[in-house]
Amino acid sequence: MQINYTLVTVEDARKDEQKILEVLTAIMNNNLPDDLMLLNYHKEVPISFRPSIKIIDRGLVEMSVHKIQGIVMRMQKTTLIKSDHLPHAVIAKVQRIDTDSNLAFLSQFCYVTIPSDRRKYVRVQVSGRFDAHFRSKQKSIHGTIRDISIGGVAILAQASNDIEVNTVGMVSMELSGIAAEIPGKLLRINDENDEKKYAIELEQGTKYEGLISKIITQQQGEIIRELKEQC
Numbered sequence: 001m002q003i004n005y006t007l008v009t010v011e012d013a014r015k016d017e018q019k020i021l022e023v024l025t026a027i028m029n030n031n032l033p034d035d036l037m038l039l040n041y042h043k044e045v046p047i048s049f050r051p052s053i054k055i056i057d058r059g060l061v062e063m064s065v066h067k068i069q070g071i072v073m074r075m076q077k078t079t080l081i082k083s084d085h086l087p088h089a090v091i092a093k094v095q096r097i098d099t100d101s102n103l104a105f106l107s108q109f110c111y112v113t114i115p116s117d118r119r120k121y122v123r124v125q126v127s128g129r130f131d132a133h134f135r136s137k138q139k140s141i142h143g144t145i146r147d148i149s150i151g152g153v154a155i156l157a158q159a160s161n162d163i164e165v166n167t168v169g170m171v172s173m174e175l176s177g178i179a180a181e182i183p184g185k186l187l188r189i190n191d192e193n194d195e196k197k198y199a200i201e202l203e204q205g206t207k208y209e210g211l212i213s214k215i216i217t218q219q220q221g222e223i224i225r226e227l228k229e230q231c
Contacts, residue, residue, distance in 0.1 A: 005080070005112040008088050013110065017059070020109040023085045024061055028053040032085050038065060039080040039089075039114075040072040043125035044147050045223045047072045054103070060095065061106045067231045068224070070097050073104055080114065089114055121149035124219040134184065134200055136169030141198055145173060150212050153184070155198045163198075165189060171200055175215055180208045 010016050026032040039048045049066035056062070065073065073079045074097040081090040088111040095105040130145040132155045143157025153171060163186065171184040183203040190197045 005089075005091055005114050008111040008113055010087060010111060016111055017109045020086065020090055020111070021056065021059065021061070023083065024053060024081075025056050027083070027085070028056060035083050035085070037082045038063075038069050038073075039082055040069065040076055040078075042072045042075075042227065043127075043223050044123045045125075045220050047227070051104070059107055061092070061109075063104045063106065065097075065102055065104045067099075067102050068227045070099060070102055070104060071227055071230050073097055074099070079104070079106070080112070081109075086111075088112060121151040122216055122220075123147050123149040123152075124216045124223070126215075126219060127222060130173060130175070132171065132173040134169055134171050134186065134198065136163070136167050139163045139167060139169070143195070143198070146192070146197055148212060148216065150202070150209050150216075151204070152187070152199060152201045155200065156192060156195045157198060159196045171202065175208070175211050178208075178211060180211065182206050182208055 023032065027034050027036060036051055037048050038051050039046060041047070047069055049069045051063040051065045054062045054064055073094045077094050078091055079094060081092060090109050091112045092106040093108040095107050097104050125147045126145045132143060132145045132153065134141040134155060139160070139162055141155055141157045141160050141163060143155045146154040146156045153173070165186055165188065167186045169184060171182045173180050184200040186198060187201050188199040190199070
């Protein structure tokens with residue numbers, strides 16, 4: 001999963017990058033407390049470890065990174081940097097990852113906002129096939145779960161021209177062998193490859209919240225294990 005972000009300009013692109021590099025340099029030289037965190041999302045799961053800055057030279061920052069973080073950074077070619085010393089999160093381009101020494105070489109630093117920071121619930125992309133239906137009176141969607149949280153589910157399905165955003169209905173899905181029926185509301189319809197992704201808000205306080213939480217935890221564990229196997 002590539003990071004979704006919105007670019008933010010404080011002064012201009014050149015001055016913003018200069019300020020970011022000044023903060024990173026001050027942290028490297030112990031003139032500011034080191035609170036740096038890197039952040040990537042892999043299958044909706046946040047991957048976040050602390051780096052250590054080694055060298056900054058002409059806009060290229062060399063960092064020592066956690067092996068799992070390095071794997072995801074190499075796949076995505078970008079990473080987010082977070083620090084209380086910066087007015088916003090920062091996105092950086094990953095120029096190169098040395099997997100033997102766990103060194104990352106970053107450049108092209110820009111301020112960004114991250115919509116996922118405002119998420120109320122933890123979301124995870126589901127591996128394997130979980131069938132799901134959304135129906136409302138005479139309208140329905142039949143597909144598979146793309147991702148899920150306690151607050152919502154995204155269903156991948158063929159386009160349904162007769163269903164509209166804000167439609168209220170019932171989500172039917174089987175989770176760990178248990179059939180769940182949860183009231184929901186269709187919030188968004190987006191293209192995803194040759195299918196549509198239907199984002200549905202789930203009613204809160206149902207008896208299935210504990211089951212969904214358990215599935216999210218299991219899926220997160222599987223995703224982290226997959227990354228560890230690549231180390």
